[in-house]
Amino acid sequence: MKSSDLFKEAMEIFPMGVNSPVRYYSPEPVMFQQARGSRAINVNGKEYIDYSMGFGPMILGHANPEVGMKIKEQVDRGILFGSLTENEIKLGKIIKNAVKSIDMLRFTNSGTEATMHAIRVARGFTGKKYILKMEGGYHGAHDYALIKSGSGTMTFGVPSSSGVPAEVSRTVLVGQYNDTESIEKLFREYGNDIAAVITEPVLGNIGVVNPEKDFLKSLREITEKYSSLLIFDEVITGFRFAFSGYQDIIGIKPDITTMGKIIGGGAPVGMFGGRKDIMEKIAPAGNVYEAGTFSGNPLTMAAGIATLDILKAKDYSQINGYAARLEKELNSMVSEYGINAVVNRCYSMFQIFFNKKNVTDYSTATRSDTAKFNKMFHGLLERGIFFPPSQFETEFISFAHDENDFRATVDAMSAVLKCL
Ligand SMILES: Cc1ncc(COP(=O)(O)O)c(C=O)c1O
Numbered sequence: 001m002k003s004s005d006l007f008k009e010a011m012e013i014f015p016m017g018v019n020s021p022v023r024y025y026s027p028e029p030v031m032f033q034q035a036r037g038s039r040a041i042n043v044n045g046k047e048y049i050d051y052s053m054g055f056g057p058m059i060l061g062h063a064n065p066e067v068g069m070k071i072k073e074q075v076d077r078g079i080l081f082g083s084l085t086e087n088e089i090k091l092g093k094i095i096k097n098a099v100k101s102i103d104m105l106r107f108t109n110s111g112t113e114a115t116m117h118a119i120r121v122a123r124g125f126t127g128k129k130y131i132l133k134m135e136g137g138y139h140g141a142h143d144y145a146l147i148k149s150g151s152g153t154m155t156f157g158v159p160s161s162s163g164v165p166a167e168v169s170r171t172v173l174v175g176q177y178n179d180t181e182s183i184e185k186l187f188r189e190y191g192n193d194i195a196a197v198i199t200e201p202v203l204g205n206i207g208v209v210n211p212e213k214d215f216l217k218s219l220r221e222i223t224e225k226y227s228s229l230l231i232f233d234e235v236i237t238g239f240r241f242a243f244s245g246y247q248d249i250i251g252i253k254p255d256i257t258t259m260g261k262i263i264g265g266g267a268p269v270g271m272f273g274g275r276k277d278i279m280e281k282i283a284p285a286g287n288v289y290e291a292g293t294f295s296g297n298p299l300t301m302a303a304g305i306a307t308l309d310i311l312k313a314k315d316y317s318q319i320n321g322y323a324a325r326l327e328k329e330l331n332s333m334v335s336e337y338g339i340n341a342v343v344n345r346c347y348s349m350f351q352i353f354f355n356k357k358n359v360t361d362y363s364t365a366t367r368s369d370t371a372k373f374n375k376m377f378h379g380l381l382e383r384g385i386f387f388p389p390s391q392f393e394t395e396f397i398s399f400a401h402d403e404n405d406f407r408a409t410v411d412a413m414s415a416v417l418k419c420l
Contacts (some may be wrong), residue, residue: 035062061400105273111260112140114270135360138205264308379416
């Protein structure tokens with residue numbers, strides 16, 4: 001059956017044919033049947049150089065044989081026990097040893113679960129009600145996180161999804177990323193009742209937005225001053241730029257960290273961890289409830305250990321350098337063709353924004369020309385390059401991307417950008 005027929009079937013079964021909204025795009029999403037290294041092949045047999053890499057986790061490339069072997073070995077030993085296993089301890093230790101701020105942790109099945117539990121434990125530990133998140137920060141699809149700023153941006157959030165009670169959104173304050181004054185203002189008003197500030201250290205869900213100098217440091221200082229907790233959501237950035245968290249690169253210690261994506265090697269995963277005194281509040285030792293039938297899943301643990309074992313020996317300058325060279329090429333195309341666009345990059349993540357101005361936060365990101373991005377996306381697709389299908393996602397480089405991929409990508413980008 002060809003892709004279009006399959007998609008018609010999918011539309012009968014899943015809302016808009018997909019199991020996660022950003023996977024849908026007009027006229028129909030590419031349907032992949034297999035992938036290896038940097039390349040993914042659709043059901044019609046067309047090959048693409050993949051820059052989505054499963055939205056980040058596949059940092060080693062697709063179908064890494066050693067990771068696959070470890071998963072297969074675990075399949076033969078059993079795939080679910082509902083009791084503690086040695087591999088949970090192994091993967092937990094790898095993460096704890098790599099990320100300085102983590103004394104103890106719990107595995108979950110997704111980044112969404114990780115941030116949901118992290119927020120609950122922050123509230124349980126501090127006994128405070130409010131959470132402060134950043135406009136444009138994404139922490140998964142649960143009610144505490146689907147909150148955007150209200151009309152006066154300096155007040156409580158409002159639901160960004162229907163179905164989220166206004167009562168919940170009134171417990172979430174929304175600040176502006178890279179705007180310390182907006183955070184200080186909220187703390188001046190509500191500081192004694194703010195349980196935690198949660199932020200992605202590098203925004204990765206409105207394209208890539210880097211922290212400005214001292215912004216994250218000021219979050220650390222303000223939260224300490226008010227006895228609030230600082231949560232770094234490193235679901236994307238954990239093990240992405242180095243064998244650690246972004247926090248270790250910049251030398252800031254959050255109280256709680258969430259991770260996902262890479263630590264599961266492509267299998268469903270999440271993790272939250274941090275200070276021992278906070279993590280000890282979790283049941284059964286403490287009175288903050290958190291649980292999951294599949295948490296610490298044996299297949300995920302096997303994939304995660306295999307991935308991090310390989311990653312530990314890798315030289316991250318390979319993927320960071322690839323992205324830096326691509327950024328340079330893109331910048332020269334932008335100026336040569338006279339396009340209103342800026343390229344944002346953080347190590348091995350990048351995004352091209354069709355925007356006249358620098359993109360530093362939610363409001364500048366959302367002023368980008370998404371129609372242009374869509375044109376570029378489809379132009380690249382035709383030429384066998386698969387970018388994540390939204391201006392507000394991020395391209396990821398993997399260790400499988402090579403010089404052939406680089407040249408083919410530069411040629412395709414040049415042809416597409418020239419026509420914009
Ligand atoms: C920063 C961040 N936090 C949380 C999540 C949610 O993770 P998951 O999709 O595994 O639930 C995501 C997903 O992209 C994310 O980028």
